[in-house]
Amino acid sequence: MSNKISKLNKLKNPASFIQINMIKGFKYVDKAGEIVNKYHRKDAVPVFSMDINGLTVRKPKDKIYEMKITPSIVWMKFIEIDSLDMIANLFNTESKLILDILDVNQINRVGWRNYFIFEFNTKSQQKKYFQNLTNFNNGSLSTMILDLETKEDFKAHLVIQSVVKNDENKTPGVLFDIDIFQSGKIDIEDVSKIISNFRNFLKAKESFVSILNKTFISSIKP
Numbered sequence: 001m002s003n004k005i006s007k008l009n010k011l012k013n014p015a016s017f018i019q020i021n022m023i024k025g026f027k028y029v030d031k032a033g034e035i036v037n038k039y040h041r042k043d044a045v046p047v048f049s050m051d052i053n054g055l056t057v058r059k060p061k062d063k064i065y066e067m068k069i070t071p072s073i074v075w076m077k078f079i080e081i082d083s084l085d086m087i088a089n090l091f092n093t094e095s096k097l098i099l100d101i102l103d104v105n106q107i108n109r110v111g112w113r114n115y116f117i118f119e120f121n122t123k124s125q126q127k128k129y130f131q132n133l134t135n136f137n138n139g140s141l142s143t144m145i146l147d148l149e150t151k152e153d154f155k156a157h158l159v160i161q162s163v164v165k166n167d168e169n170k171t172p173g174v175l176f177d178i179d180i181f182q183s184g185k186i187d188i189e190d191v192s193k194i195i196s197n198f199r200n201f202l203k204a205k206e207s208f209v210s211i212l213n214k215t216f217i218s219s220i221k222p
Helices: 026-038 084-102 121-133 190-204 208-214
Strands: 011-020 049-050 054-061 064-069 072-080 106-119 143-148 155-164 172-187
Touching: 011 054, 026 084, 049 190, 054 084, 064 084, 064 106, 064 121, 072 084, 084 190, 106 190, 121 155, 121 172, 172 190, 190 208
Parallel strands: none
Antiparallel strands: 011 072, 011 106, 049 054, 054 064, 064 072, 106 172, 143 155, 155 172
16 A cells, blocks of 8 residues: 555554553552642642542643542553653653652553554545455454564554544544553563653554554555
8 A cells, every 4th residue: 555654653643541550559548639739730729539549630731631540550641642752751750750659669560552543535445444454345344453462571452443533524544552561560660661662662663563554455546
């Protein structure tokens, strides 16, 4: 296909999520208010909800759309995405601050999920793309789930799904929903390195980008 992906930043990246799973994070019950205090902007109280099960803060920092902290997770959602580097650096900074407050020194999972979208010129291109994923001409596939080989300590799941943009033209596309995660006994000091490994896997032409290009297995004319 002529519209192969040369770089990951050629795709739209409407949302990204990073989460770490904590061990012994129940100091949250005592420290939730201290976390909220860290996200005051001048004299403005952040928009938040808090109960025994967890804390949710809306737009705690520029570029962070939402943040959730419970006794077992620190989770952040990003929708104003400049780059994967920006997300990684911001999450590393803010999660370290929170983990220090909660006095957590070990976690058992790091995960990073991204949505990437490739847009087609026509609905027929979209249909042909999904037909060619299975070489099935009497219908079309709408969703495919793959376990990817990463050659690293982490794992990756890829969901390929048909989407239509909510705009005037109803632009057709394909959503690449990639979830990368590493589980096990993980030291806090290793989180930034693990996220960096995730980022390198996503950006490298010979890894994730190459996998995406292999899904474009035929020439589709506009």
